[in-house]
Amino acid sequence: MSFDLSFVVLQLLNGLTNAMFIFLIASGLSIIFGVLGVLNFAHGSLYMLGAYATYQCVSLFVDSPGQFWWAVIAASVAVALLGGIIERLLLRRLYHQEELNQLLLTYALVLVLGDLARFIWGVDQLSVSRPAVLRGAVEILGQYFPKYNVFILFLGPCVAFLFWFFMLRTRWGRMVRAAALDRETLGALGVNVDRLFTVVFMIGSWFGALGGALVAPVITIRPGMDVEIIINAFIVVVIGGLGSFWGTFLGALIVGPVYALGILVFPRLSMIFIYVIMVVVLMTRPWGLLGRPLQR
């Protein structure tokens, strides 16, 4: 094993790229928990459907310029719409029930959506090629780093910033934040909270699907990617704080590099490290590094 600096730097960059992917996915999970109070196991399934739908759209839009980008947009929007349907038809009816039932409903969706994907796309591994502009690599300290990863490294903070701006400065953003704090009062002020919840769930689903769509060119798309990612997303939102947006960003920035660098030092223990961080955070600050204690 070599430990020269350029190699470590490259591994760090890889870890940060993964952090950006997981941030996109986990931010959707976090906002859904923050506003709706539902821990959504099916979020991993929406991520998986985002990846599959991107594969599908890329093959549909073949020969058109910018096919990958159109595919990403179409796939993530389609999954967001599916999220809206799920919220309206199913999840909505369980808000007044105990947490266990909501948890189990979202797990039922994991089973149903997972099989739906298997039914439509089969069990083979699928792949999406990178968009033409982002093929190839840049040289960093004598090592090659894919251009696509550079793009993701820039995109992650941009999305984070835009979303933060949306939450802070727009009317919808204010309503979402208000709903997270006190949904009854918001309703009494004349806001249609039901519709707001649907929109929030769609935004959350869109983030999950966007993560899946953008990760499609760098992984193989296959059944089982849903149950793997969801635990990682849970870890990130728990570390950062359930419902805390910047907490999710911080959580991703911790988990991605720790995993990537940990694998260099202790290849076998890297995965365990991350779970241990989750346990330690839950023990010492159950509401996460940047979250606030739950008052409900």
Add this chain to the structure above:
Amino acid sequence: MSRQNWILIAILVLMGLIPVTGSRYYVFLLTDILIFGLFALSLNLLLGYTGLVSFGHAAYFGIGCYACGLLIKKAGLSFGIAFAATGFFGAAAALIIGFFCVRLTRIYFALLTLAFSQIVWAIVFKWNSLTGGDTGIYDINFPKFLDSRTKYFYFTLAVVSISVLILRKIVNSPFGRILMTIRDNPERTEFIGINVKLFQLLAFIISGFFSAISGGLFAVFNHSIFPDFCYWPVSAEVLIMTILGGMYSFFGPLVGAAVLLYLRMEVTSYTVYWPFILGTILILLLFFFPGGIVGFIENQIKRWRSSK
């Protein structure tokens, strides 16, 4: 003896007669049901009786599997000694993990149990030299005195019956009443001078003990063990069994395990899309039968009696 006890004895005798029919299929299925029924019952000591949602019970089942399998295959112990030790491995793990988990409540409790179970899974998955990693451990044979599926079925029936008897004694004892009081109102229980965390921890340990017993039974029944047995979807599946049967009745989880495993056996012979069907059943259950199967039947009986 009460009427319920007579019914239970009759069911036990009927189950004991199943091998006489000569159906290997039913012997296999019933052994499976008994094992997972015990697993679900032990989860329900926490869920239905103490009001704690554990999303990491795969850990104790998996520890049971690996404790039993490794003691036989790696330590070369006889089945009897290995199996007898299995429960204590589960209880010890539950003591350590539960010690931390009972400090948290509700969703945080569920997340912490999940995190710990994933640690157990990661250790099993990565510790190749001991556990065989992803390939698991094979050729865990039936011991000499239980060298057929039928004999192993009787052994399972005996172990599960004794365990069920003990669990039933526990929930009907003053200790069990305290657990239910904690479930209904932890704050008030604290006010009357009961150490809530201690009782939650004790329930956690007992639950871990019996989950590991079911894991040990399963390791030998299945002849092989894999890290997947500790992976989080197993925790979800046993939760489904429990609420399918009904978490507010003692035998509910056993009924849930029976129905789920029977359906899985039937459905998978027609289609590979069993998860889709299970997911659909679960959704219907949550919307239309929130009390589970046993809860639904009890309600129907009540209505029928009151209409008479």
